[in-house]
Structure formats: C-alpha cells, structure tokens
Amino acid sequence: MNNSLMYQINIEQDRCQGHSRCCSIAPNFFESDDFGNVRLKGDGTISPDFETIVRLAVANCPERALSLTNLSEQQVKT
Amino acid sequence: MTTSKPVTDWATDWTHFDLRWVEDPFPIWEDLRSRCPIAHSMRFEDGAFFPSTYEYVREIAYDSDHFSSRRVIVREKKVELQPNPPITSDPPEHTAARKLLLPAFTEKAIQRFEARTRQVCIDLLDNIGGVESCDASIQYAQHIPVLVISEMLGLPADDGDRFRDWIHRLLEVGPTDPIVADKALQEITLYFVGQVADRKPGGHLFEASDLISFLLSAKINDEPLQESHLVGTLRLLLIAGIDTTWSAIGSSIWHLSTNPKDLRRLVNDPNLIPTAIEEFLRAYSPVTMAREVVKETSLGGCNFTVGSQILLSFPAANRDPSVFEQADRVIIDRQENPHVAFGLGRHRCLGSNLARMEIRVALEEWLRRHPVFSLKIGEKVKWSEGTVRGPRTLPVTLGKSEQVCE
Numbered sequence: 001m002n003n004s005l006m007y008q009i010n011i012e013q014d015r016c017q018g019h020s021r022c023c024s025i026a027p028n029f030f031e032s033d034d035f036g037n038v039r040l041k042g043d044g045t046i047s048p049d050f051e052t053i054v055r056l057a058v059a060n061c062p063e064r065a066l067s068l069t070n071l072s073e074q075q076v077k078t
Numbered sequence: 079m080t081t082s083k084p085v086t087d088w089a090t091d092w093t094h095f096d097l098r099w100v101e102d103p104f105p106i107w108e109d110l111r112s113r114c115p116i117a118h119s120m121r122f123e124d125g126a127f128f129p130s131t132y133e134y135v136r137e138i139a140y141d142s143d144h145f146s147s148r149r150v151i152v153r154e155k156k157v158e159l160q161p162n163p164p165i166t167s168d169p170p171e172h173t174a175a176r177k178l179l180l181p182a183f184t185e186k187a188i189q190r191f192e193a194r195t196r197q198v199c200i201d202l203l204d205n206i207g208g209v210e211s212c213d214a215s216i217q218y219a220q221h222i223p224v225l226v227i228s229e230m231l232g233l234p235a236d237d238g239d240r241f242r243d244w245i246h247r248l249l250e251v252g253p254t255d256p257i258v259a260d261k262a263l264q265e266i267t268l269y270f271v272g273q274v275a276d277r278k279p280g281g282h283l284f285e286a287s288d289l290i291s292f293l294l295s296a297k298i299n300d301e302p303l304q305e306s307h308l309v310g311t312l313r314l315l316l317i318a319g320i321d322t323t324w325s326a327i328g329s330s331i332w333h334l335s336t337n338p339k340d341l342r343r344l345v346n347d348p349n350l351i352p353t354a355i356e357e358f359l360r361a362y363s364p365v366t367m368a369r370e371v372v373k374e375t376s377l378g379g380c381n382f383t384v385g386s387q388i389l390l391s392f393p394a395a396n397r398d399p400s401v402f403e404q405a406d407r408v409i410i411d412r413q414e415n416p417h418v419a420f421g422l423g424r425h426r427c428l429g430s431n432l433a434r435m436e437i438r439v440a441l442e443e444w445l446r447r448h449p450v451f452s453l454k455i456g457e458k459v460k461w462s463e464g465t466v467r468g469p470r471t472l473p474v475t476l477g478k479s480e481q482v483c484e
Binding site: 017018019020021023024032035036056059060061062063064078 | 177180181183184185186352356367413414415416417418420422423426430431
C-alpha cells in the first residue's frame with residue numbers, strides 16, 4: 001500500500017462522550033460500542049476518496065475527539 | 079411567573095424569566111456576547127452567571143472540579159439538594175451511575191422503539207384527521223416523547239397528562255416558586271416508589287422487562303442501587319426526555335411552518351432530514367442546564383465565588399458566530415455543525431439517540447401527512463419559560479400555506 005495516499009483517523013477515546021455524530025455521518029468508518037462510545041471500523045486508514053466525508057465527521061464532533069493525520073506528511077516529519 | 083420587575087440591563091440584572099427572553103432570547107444573547115460574555119445577576123440566590131459564548135460554556139461544562147452538577151436548575155431560591163443520578167452527580171459517583179444506563183440508550187438499543195414511535199405518530203395524525211387546522215404542539219409534539227418513555231419504563235401510557243403536569247410545575251413554575259416545585263417532586267417520588275414496589279417479588283409487575291425492572295436488579299460495586307438512587311434516576315429518566323424532545327419536535331415544526339421555502343425543500347428532498355434536524359437542534363436547542371460553583375475560580379475576568387449559580391446555556395453557545403457561520407440563520411443543509419444541544423463532556427444527554435430518533439420519525443410522519451402547512455396568521459405561539467424552550471402552542475393551517483413565500 002502506498003502511504004502517500006493514506007490518512008489515519010485518530011480517536012482520543014477519553015474525549016469521546018458518545019454523541020454519535022461521526023457514526024451517523026461516516027458509518028463506514030465509525031461505529032458505537034456497547035456504551036455508545038465511538039470505535040473505528042477497520043484500522044482507521046482511509047484513502048483520499050473518503051477524505052471529505054471523514055473530515056466532515058471530524059468537524060462535527062462536539063467534543064473535538066477526532067483528528068486526521070496525513071500519513072505521508074507524518075513520514076516526511078519522522 | 080414573570081411577575082418580577084422587568085430587566086433594564088441584561089449584563090448585570092438578567093433573568094431568563096423575562097418575557098422578552100422567553101419569546102426571543104437571541105438578540106439578547108448577541109448583545110451580551112459582544113459586550114459582556116459572562117453576565118451576572120443577583121436575582122438568584124448567591125448570584126448567577128450567564129456565559130453566552132461557546133468557549134466559556136465549553137470550559138465550564140468540562141470543569142467539574144469547580145462547577146458542580148449538583149444543582150442543574152438555576153433558581154431564585156436554592157432548594158435542598160435533590161439527587162437525580164447521574165445528571166446531578168459529579169465524579170467519581172457519576173461514572174458508575176451513568177455507565178449503568180448507557181447500554182440502554184445506544185443507537186442500536188433505541189432502534190427497537192422506532193416502530194412503536196412511528197405508530198404513535200401515525201395514530202396521533204389519524205386522531206387529528208383531515209381538518210383544516212390543528213395545534214401541532216398540543217395535539218402532536220407533546221404526546222410523542224411521553225408515549226415512548228412510558229413504553230421504555232413500563233409505565234401506563236394514560237399517565238401522560240400527569241407527567242406533563244409534573245414537568246410544568248417542576249421546570250416552568252418551580253424555579254421561581256419552590257413550594258410548587260417541592261410538591262411536584264414529592265408526587266413524582268411517591269409515584270416511582272409505588273412503581274418500584276410493583277416490580278419487587280410479590281408485586282404484580284415482578285420480573286417485567288422494562289427499564290425500571292432492569293434498574294431494580296442492577297448493581298454498582300456488587301451492591302444493588304439504594305432506593306433513593308433508583309427513584310432519583312427514574313425521576314430523571316421520566317422528566318429529562320419529555321418536554322425536551324417535545325420542544326425539539328415543536329420548534330422544528332414551528333420553523334417549517336414559518337419558512338415555506340425550507341418546508342418545500344425538505345418535502346422534495348427527504349435526504350436533507352438528517353442535516354435539517356441537527357440544524358434545528360442547533361438553532362432552537364431546547365435545553366439549558368445549570369452548575370453551582372463549589373471551588374472558587376475565575377474565568378473571562380470574572381470571579382466565581384463558591385455557591386454562585388451558572389446558567390449553562392447550550393442554546394446560547396450554539397448561536398455563537400465565532401463557531402457557526404451565519405449563526406442566526408437556519409441553514410437546513412449546514413455541513414459543519416458541531417452543536418452542543420445535547421451538552422458537552424461527561425454529562426452529554428444520555429437520551430440523545432432516543433431524542434434524535436423521535437424527532438426524525440415525528441418529522442417524517444408529519445411531513446408525509448402534511449407536506450403543506452403553515453403557522454396560522456394572527457395567532458400567537460406560546461413559548462415555554464425556564465429551563466427548556468419550545469412552543470407550547472403551535473396553531474397551524476393544514477393543506478395550504480398562509481405564509482408569504484420568500
């Protein structure tokens with residue numbers, strides 16, 4: 001897999017309070033656990049095709065618990 | 079109510095019981111945000127603060143060390159503490175009390191009540207029938223959450239009038255009249271003590287599969303809940319979901335009844351319903367909470383002395399233009415909308431998934447039956463006072479629009 005085309009979803013689990021906004025907006029990437037808190041569906045890497053929808057989910061989190069890392073940029077930094 | 083002297087300066091003498099605030103609080107908040115984002119008032123015992131910006135509301139909601147949830151209603155006279163766990167709990171007690179309830183209110187758990195909710199809405203619309211006008215709050219919105227929470231808790235649906243009467247006395251009259259509040263509280267407590275007794279061995283509802291029975295058998299640290307905890311939680315579950323969701327449904331219908339363009343758009347494109355609901359929740363957030371200062375602190379240049387009350391207005395935060403572009407415009411396809419209508423932090427509304435489901439189903443069914451309707455010209459909408467905001471009367475004309483199209 002070419003890392004330059006990938007993003008990583010990050011969840012700050014202790015910030016999530018279970019508003020479920022991300023699960024509604026991007027149900028292919030987020031789901032709720034038994035207590036209503038978010039967990040990733042899959043490994044949390046996404047291709048640029050889905051960047052827009054995941055960014056929208058990130059932007060709608062009232063607790064600011066979500067972020068997106070560009071894996072290629074991260075590689076450049078490290 | 080609303081008999082005290084009118085406000086002349088909202089920054090130093092505000093009250094949310096002033097009729098101008100009740101009917102149209104938005105210009106008041108806008109004014110305060112620009113010149114005094116943390117307003118103060120001595121109309122309430124030990125003084126009360128009103129932060130009107132998103133960031134201050136956020137800071138206070140996250141800071142349970144200084145701002146306790148033990149009082150969740152701003153009152154003129156403080157009353158004895160009335161624990162309704164977990165809404166009135168702070169950490170560490172809060173954590174277990176909330177965790178116990180969370181699984182029953184996940185989106186998945188709520189799904190099983192959707193069909194019943196839809197039937198409730200259809201029945202209400204059938205009862206209204208093919209008339210030319212009706213009251214969408216009295217004949218529709220107010221009944222939906224009552225019937226759904228009754229089902230969840232296993233309470234008789236016929237008790238709805240009683241529940242609404244308690245809520246009116248507790249949340250609308252209560253904050254300025256402690257005797258009325260106390261009497262209502264006693265009645266609710268007594269009611270639930272009876273309901274709990276019915277579900278104990280020998281009771282006629284023993285081993286019923288409702289939420290009351292679940293809580294009766296639930297344990298925290300291997301101990302069953304104390305009766306005061308159990309009854310306190312039941313009071314919360316009954317009260318918290320009724321006038322709040324009723325208000326959210328009512329405000330959504332009110333908006334559509336006065337904005338024919340949005341109504342047409344939504345009817346023609348039901349895919350907009352999810353963003354429209356989030357936008358109605360933002361712009362017309364029903365719920366305002368409260369905190370009490372338990373450790374002195376300062377914020378935004380204000381000193382918060384112990385005992386002060388805080389009106390924690392999620393509705394005001396949601397109108398803050400520094401977070402929401404065109405905050406005072408309702409944009410039913412708004413994309414970025416991290417509103418805090420269900421609160422922020424550890425006290426995020428437990429019933430938010432239930433509320434969203436009810437609002438969605440209520441709107442879907444209403445619009446299916448009444449794709450054309452409008453607010454009746456010349457009749458006034460009565461808005462509730464106090465802690466929860468929504469239309470208590472909503473006279474609408476059905477089948478035609480009396481509103482002038484934009």
